[in-house]
Amino acid sequence: MSLSAAAVRRSLVAPVLCGALLAGTTACNEKADAASAPSASSSAEKQKFAKTRFVANAGIAAGATYQWIVKPFRAGKFKKGSNGRKFALIKAGLAGTLAYNRLKAASKNAKGDPALAKAVAPLTAGIDALKDLPSKLRKGDSTDSVVNSFDDVINKVKDAGKGAGAEVKDKVPSAGDLAKG
Numbered sequence: 001m002s003l004s005a006a007a008v009r010r011s012l013v014a015p016v017l018c019g020a021l022l023a024g025t026t027a028c029n030e031k032a033d034a035a036s037a038p039s040a041s042s043s044a045e046k047q048k049f050a051k052t053r054f055v056a057n058a059g060i061a062a063g064a065t066y067q068w069i070v071k072p073f074r075a076g077k078f079k080k081g082s083n084g085r086k087f088a089l090i091k092a093g094l095a096g097t098l099a100y101n102r103l104k105a106a107s108k109n110a111k112g113d114p115a116l117a118k119a120v121a122p123l124t125a126g127i128d129a130l131k132d133l134p135s136k137l138r139k140g141d142s143t144d145s146v147v148n149s150f151d152d153v154i155n156k157v158k159d160a161g162k163g164a165g166a167e168v169k170d171k172v173p174s175a176g177d178l179a180k181g
Helices: 002-036 050-074 085-110 114-129 133-139 143-163 175-180
Strands: none
Touching: 050 085, 050 114, 050 143, 085 114, 085 133, 085 143, 085 175, 114 143, 133 143
């Protein structure tokens, strides 16, 4: 009798397992279909804490720009023959790269909030224009215009954030943070 009970169990196990697998794949396909279907919020690319992320990223960009680009420029560190010029230009180039990356992230975050998206949208071309400027800073090429470009874009981003209810305050990254990018 134990032989026939084992045979019965074996014959029931296969259909039960097949049924469970079939039900699992059907459920997964329904979830995948639901995930790929457009939703009302997908067009605005809503993110959790979009304003908070925008403020954090724009704050780091603003702090890096002021501390490592604008402040040394105003102190005359970028002028030919000044003491520590090369090191100041290298740090400024790294800060420019960090600022550009954080501004791109802030621009992406802004898309998650309708008011921010509207305020920041006109600035994307200005942010994109900063892409090649860090290498110019590192080389010491036309530092006046490069510094002014960074400062101008940062101020416009800060104004746009303030107008949309997301005030941006400078958050100065350390020199180690610059190296990390």
